[in-house]
Amino acid sequence: MNGHVTKKGSKYxxxxxxxxxxxxxRRRKWFGGYKTKKEAQAALVQKLHELQTGxxxxxxDITIAEFLQQWLEHxxxxxxxxxLRSYEWHIRRHILPYIGHIKVSKLTPSILQNLxxxxxxxxxxxxxxxxxxxxxxxxxxxxxxxxxxxxVRWGIIPRNVCDLVDPxxxxxxxxxxxxxxxxxxxxxxxxxxxxxxxxxLAITTGMRKGEILGLRWIxxxxxxxLITVRQNLSFVHGQIYFLEPKTARGRRAxxxxxxxxxxxxxxxxxxxxxxxxxxxxxxxxxxxxQTELGHPVTPRALDRSWYSLxxxxxxxxxxxxxxxxxxxxxxxxxxxxxxxxSERLGHAxxxxxxxxxxxxxxxxxxxAIEQLSELISVQDDESNANCEGRKRAEGDD
Numbered sequence: 001m002n003g004h005v006t007k008k009g010s011k012y013x014x015x016x017x018x019x020x021x022x023x024x025x026r027r028r029k030w031f032g033g034y035k036t037k038k039e040a041q042a043a044l045v046q047k048l049h050e051l052q053t054g055x056x057x058x059x060x061d062i063t064i065a066e067f068l069q070q071w072l073e074h075x076x077x078x079x080x081x082x083x084l085r086s087y088e089w090h091i092r093r094h095i096l097p098y099i100g101h102i103k104v105s106k107l108t109p110s111i112l113q114n115l116x117x118x119x120x121x122x123x124x125x126x127x128x129x130x131x132x133x134x135x136x137x138x139x140x141x142x143x144x145x146x147x148x149x150x151x152v153r154w155g156i157i158p159r160n161v162c163d164l165v166d167p168x169x170x171x172x173x174x175x176x177x178x179x180x181x182x183x184x185x186x187x188x189x190x191x192x193x194x195x196x197x198x199x200x201l202a203i204t205t206g207m208r209k210g211e212i213l214g215l216r217w218i219x220x221x222x223x224x225x226l227i228t229v230r231q232n233l234s235f236v237h238g239q240i241y242f243l244e245p246k247t248a249r250g251r252r253a254x255x256x257x258x259x260x261x262x263x264x265x266x267x268x269x270x271x272x273x274x275x276x277x278x279x280x281x282x283x284x285x286x287x288x289x290q291t292e293l294g295h296p297v298t299p300r301a302l303d304r305s306w307y308s309l310x311x312x313x314x315x316x317x318x319x320x321x322x323x324x325x326x327x328x329x330x331x332x333x334x335x336x337x338x339x340x341x342s343e344r345l346g347h348a349x350x351x352x353x354x355x356x357x358x359x360x361x362x363x364x365x366x367x368a369i370e371q372l373s374e375l376i377s378v379q380d381d382e383s384n385a386n387c388e389g390r391k392r393a394e395g396d397d
Contacts, residue, residue, distance in 0.1 A: 003048055005040045008033065012040035016047050050158075060156045064107065065100035067156065071147045080243055081236040087143050093125050094132070094140035104148075104156055109164040116141070116167055135170035175359065177326040182315040189313035195297070195305045197267040198289050201227075202320065205254045206327035206345045209320055210234055213297055214242055215288045217268065225261055227254045229346065235298045250346045264288070328353070332360045 003016040011033025018027040031047065034040040068091050076084060098115050099107065119132045119140070145162035152160055178186070183203055190196050198212050207215070210232035219228050229252050234241045245251045256264075267288070274292050275282045283294040291297060306320050318326075324345065331341050342353035 003044050005037060005044055007037070011035070012037050014040055014044045014047055016044075016051070060103070060105050062104055062156065063100065064102050064104055065096050067104050067151060068095065068100075068147055071150055074150070080234065080246075081239070081241055082234045085236050086139070090136070090140040090143045094119055094136065095144060104151055107148075107157075107161050109161055112144075112161055112165045116165070120168060133170065134168035138167045138170050141165075141167035175325045175329075175356070176316065176318045176322050177329045178315060178318065178322075180330065183326065183330075185313055186309070186315050190309050193305055193309060195289065195302055197263065198297075198302060199306070199309075199323070200260065200263055201288075202323035203327055204257065204260050206324045206341075207254065208232065208324060209299055209302065211245075213287070213289055213299065213302065216286045217288060218286060220256075220264065220288070222261060222265070225256045225258070227256060228252070229254065233296060233299075235300070240296050240298070245346070247346075247348055249343075249348050252343060252346045254344055325357075328357055329360055332357055 003014060006013050006015055013030050013032030013034070016029045016031070018029055020026055031043060032040065034043060072084070072087060072091070075087060079087070095115075098118060099111060102111065116137050119137045120134070122132050124130055124132060141162060145160060148157065148160045148162055151157045187196075187200065187203070190199050193199070201207055201212050201215070202209070205227060207227075207229065211229050214231040214233035215227065215229075216231075219230050220226075221228070229245060229250065231242050231244055234243055271290065275284060275294065278293050281293055284290075285294060285296055287294075287296060289297050289302075303320060310317050328341050328345060331344075332338065338353050338357075339350050341357075342350045345353065347353050347356075
């Protein structure tokens with residue numbers, strides 16, 4: 001295991017003697033070229049050190065596109081279908097068209113930084129005006145980072161280039177929520193809609209769309225007035241999946257009020273009538289939200305009903321997911337402790353809740369300090385003067 005420095009033209013090169021191949025043939029690895037002999041000698045010492053400590057990695061010819069395809073195949077059995085679809089989407093849209101042809105071993109920080117700059121100027125893929133968002137670029141960066149970590153473990157590259165690059169910071173998006181007047185106006189307009197119960201649960205429990213569509217009757221304890229979130233529905237590539245919550249906090253109990261319990265009972269009576277009419281055609285999955293024949297409801301079908309109702313009533317146009325934000329905001333404004341809100345939403349920790357709904361907190365602080373001020377007697381200058389006068393009068397006596 002040795003090497004030397006040699007000169008070709010005006011450049012200096014490091015030549016490392018590697019182990020012979022299976023046929024006993026000598027193998028050499030060249031590195032360079034360096035401008036000075038001193039630079040080459042320093043590189044030689046570094047390469048020999050890497051060989052001696054087992055850190056030396058032979059350069060691979062595999063391209064980023066080839067490697068990411070292998071990585072996705074390995075991830076297929078390790079992540080949820082929706083997560084895999086997200087990985088595939090970012091790789092296909094944001095990575096392969098720009099750097100897929102480059103060898104993994106040739107990827108440099110400058111190439112990666114230029115990729116992010118290019119993406120910031122690239123048009124959106126959904127046809128909407130504007131360029132690719134910083135949040136999408138950050139997600140692409142995180143996908144590539146995770147993939148390259150595997151490349152390091154597999155011995156394809158010595159280090160993860162993503163660690164040397166700063167992705168763009170995502171802009172903080174203002175959360176759109178309804179006030180209580182908007183909520184009541186919408187629920188009145190939606191009272192006869194097939195998916196009324198889904199909208200009601202979103203507003204009054206803060207559950208996610210997939211959690212509501214995956215909710216079963218066995219997950220509701222009518223006596224204790226509790227919903228236990230045990231699964232969510234995911235729809236990927238035309239296939240429905242029922243998956244457990246990602247985290248322990250996601251598997252949670254959510255308290256219900258008496259009006260919501262009564263609404264659920266009425267909804268179950270309607271569902272029982274549909275089951276009776278459909279007869280053998282009914283495929284009961286035990287879900288709270290089902291089609292007339294008992295089939296699971298896809299997120300897209302729920303969205304169609306949602307946006308149709310928004311056109312019929314005079315309320316701000318928000319996403320279905322914003323009903324979750326509306327639920328949290330209304331609770332916080334009512335003085336409910338953020339810890340309780342965090343538990344209802346299934347956040348990993350209260351910090352996420354406080355950060356997400358920080359826009360509500362300044363108003364709550366003002367309200368709290370005003371209430372405190374009502375309890376504390378603060379004397380002004382006139383009061384102080386009267387007090388001093390009384391003291392002097394008492395002294396004279």
